[in-house]
Amino acid sequence: MEGKIDGALINPFMIVHPFEVLVAANKAVHLHRIGKMKTRRMYSEIIYNLSPTNNISDAFKRFGTSDSDTAVLIVLVHPTDETRHMTEVMAKVDGQQIPVEDVSKMVDTAQIKKLYRTTPQEDSCLLDAVVCRMAVKDVI
Amino acid sequence: MAVDGRSVAVQQFLKKTELIKQGAEARVYRGIFLGKPTILKERFPKLYRHPLLDEKLTHRRTVQEVRALLRCRKAGISAPAVYFVDYTCHCIFLEDIVGSVTVRDYITSIQLSPQKSQEERLDHLAKKMGLVLAKMHEEDVIHGDLTTSNMLLKVGGDTEEADLFLIDFGLSYISALPEDKGVDMYVLEKAFLSTHPNTEALFEKLLKAYTASYRKSHSVINKLNEVRLRGRKRSMVG
Ligand SMILES: Nc1ncnc2c1ncn2[C@@H]1O[C@H](COP(=O)(O)OP(=O)(O)O)[C@@H](O)[C@H]1O
Ligand SMILES: [Mg+2]
Numbered sequence: 001m002e003g004k005i006d007g008a009l010i011n012p013f014m015i016v017h018p019f020e021v022l023v024a025a026n027k028a029v030h031l032h033r034i035g036k037m038k039t040r041r042m043y044s045e046i047i048y049n050l051s052p053t054n055n056i057s058d059a060f061k062r063f064g065t066s067d068s069d070t071a072v073l074i075v076l077v078h079p080t081d082e083t084r085h086m087t088e089v090m091a092k093v094d095g096q097q098i099p100v101e102d103v104s105k106m107v108d109t110a111q112i113k114k115l116y117r118t119t120p121q122e123d124s125c126l127l128d129a130v131v132c133r134m135a136v137k138d139v140i
Numbered sequence: 141m142a143v144d145g146r147s148v149a150v151q152q153f154l155k156k157t158e159l160i161k162q163g164a165e166a167r168v169y170r171g172i173f174l175g176k177p178t179i180l181k182e183r184f185p186k187l188y189r190h191p192l193l194d195e196k197l198t199h200r201r202t203v204q205e206v207r208a209l210l211r212c213r214k215a216g217i218s219a220p221a222v223y224f225v226d227y228t229c230h231c232i233f234l235e236d237i238v239g240s241v242t243v244r245d246y247i248t249s250i251q252l253s254p255q256k257s258q259e260e261r262l263d264h265l266a267k268k269m270g271l272v273l274a275k276m277h278e279e280d281v282i283h284g285d286l287t288t289s290n291m292l293l294k295v296g297g298d299t300e301e302a303d304l305f306l307i308d309f310g311l312s313y314i315s316a317l318p319e320d321k322g323v324d325m326y327v328l329e330k331a332f333l334s335t336h337p338n339t340e341a342l343f344e345k346l347l348k349a350y351t352a353s354y355r356k357s358h359s360v361i362n363k364l365n366e367v368r369l370r371g372r373k374r375s376m377v378g
Contacts, residue, residue: 022174023223026149034228121216128221128235129213135222135233136210139203 005089008043008075009065010050013108014115017127018100021075023134024049029077046075052116052133062115071095073103149173149224150231153180165201165310170236173223177236181205182229183310201310202230208281208309209234215279217272218305237292237305243269244288247336265293266342270349272304273328277321278354284311286328288335318356322363325350326371329364 008025015021028045031037037045039056051059065072074093078085090097112118112126122129157171157180169180183198185191202225212219221235241249243265250261269291276283283290283306290308315321325347332343347364351357 019174019176026174026224030149030224030226119214119216122213125221132210132213132222135224136206138225138227139207140210 005074005092006043006076006085007089008046010047010073010075011063011065011069012071012073012103012106014050014063014111015073015103016107016112016130017104019127020050020130020134021046021073023131025075025077027134042077043075046077049134052130052137054137071106073100149233150180150182150226150229153178153233173233176223177238178223179220179234179236181232181234184230198230199227202227202232204312205309206232208283208312211279211281211314212276212306212309215275217275217279218303219309220305220307237294237307239296240292240294240305242289243291243293243304244335246293247288247339251336262342263345266346267349268302268304270346270351271353272306273325273346274350274354274357276306277324277360278356280314280316281309282313282315282320282324283309284313284324284327286324287331318359318363321360322367325360325364326367329368330371 010021024046027049028037028042031045032042038054039045039048044056044060047063048056048059050063053059072093072095074089076086076089109126112130113123116130116133118126118129153171153173154169157169159167160170160179161168165186166181166183169182171178171180173180183202185198186194189197206222206225209219209222213221220237222232223235224233225231226233246265247262250258250265272291273286285308290306292305292307293302294305295302313320329343332346333339336342347361351361354360
């Protein structure tokens with residue numbers, strides 16, 4: 001990877017399904033608009049939103065990326081008809097691009113269960129278990 | 141923040157939705173949120189209440205609802221997943237239990253069907269309700285507004301067996317007290333018998349299933365009987 005990328009750089013092994021990322025991004029955009037983000041930037045807020053806890057540095061440790069990583073999920077927030085930034089970002093990444101749906105194939109299920117403390121009863125739909133915790137974490 | 145106080149997510153959602161219920165406390169819409177069939181429950185301000193008090197109460201209901209949904213799901217009780225909560229407009233985005241009917245409508249439809257198969261299907265349902273409520277009380281969740289409209293039956297899912305979902309947890313709270321659980325069952329009994337006339341025997345079957353599967357049900361049923369008696373006395377005096 002060359003230069004800085006203006007986007008949320010996420011560890012794809014911690015993502016059950018892209019829906020989860022949409023939920024995190026939607027929440028970040030919402031909180032940004034009403035001035036109630038917990039972190040300073042929209043892209044860090046997306047990463048924070050993925051985490052089941054309210055600990056920011058924890059969220060970055062789990063869901064952020066490090067130099068040794070072999071895969072990255074990049075999330076950009078942009079107006080629907082403005083894709084220039086996306087092209088720029090793609091030019092900066094040296095690697096093979098895969099369909100976003102394929103992140104589900106990479107997920108480390110055991111890690112997810114441990115981190116979100118899901119119960120065996122929730123095994124039938126891990127995505128719902130994760131999204132529920134993300135949605136409700138501010139009031140737990 | 142949008143001009144009318146609703147967030148972008150809410151506004152976008154509302155563009156293509158169908159209002160399915162306008163209640164006294166909330167409006168319930170059905171639509172698509174981030175690609176998923178979703179129910180939006182929007183609690184609106186009550187103009188007769190003081191704005192600050194109203195805001196506080198409405199916020200509390202929203203919080204209680206989402207907390208209880210998560211707690212139930214963790215315990216394996218079927219309840220819709222929560223996708224997003226907007227605390228500025230008291231909106232909850234919930235998993236749409238697609239293809240479900242309220243237990244209320246289900247019972248009514250059975251009662252209209254041929255006599256022969258009625259009893260068996262109703263008994264089966266009553267038993268299922270008893271089991272789910274036992275599980276909920278085992279988790280110390282008091283629903284606070286148990287009615288047959290606040291339970292959804294999803295027929296024809298992955299399995300032959302219909303799944304019973306609990307919804308509408310805005311008045312719920314956590315308590316281990318048999319009294320609170322007894323009152324919860326009393327509220328259901330009242331609602332059940334007034335919504336579905338001549339179902340006393342059916343409700344007894346529900347209680348029987350509840351009792352059989354809940355270790356601490358004995359003290360709850362005692363409390364239920366106490367509350368029933370109080371209720372009767374009050375109506376005799378009044
Ligand atoms: N998750 C859901 N899936 C499908 N239908 C739902 C869902 N939540 C609510 N409904 C429908 O909307 C109605 C009202 O929802 P409810 O949460 O009970 O609100 P209210 O407080 O107005 O009673 C329910 O009786 C049911 O018919
Ligand atoms: Mg209701």
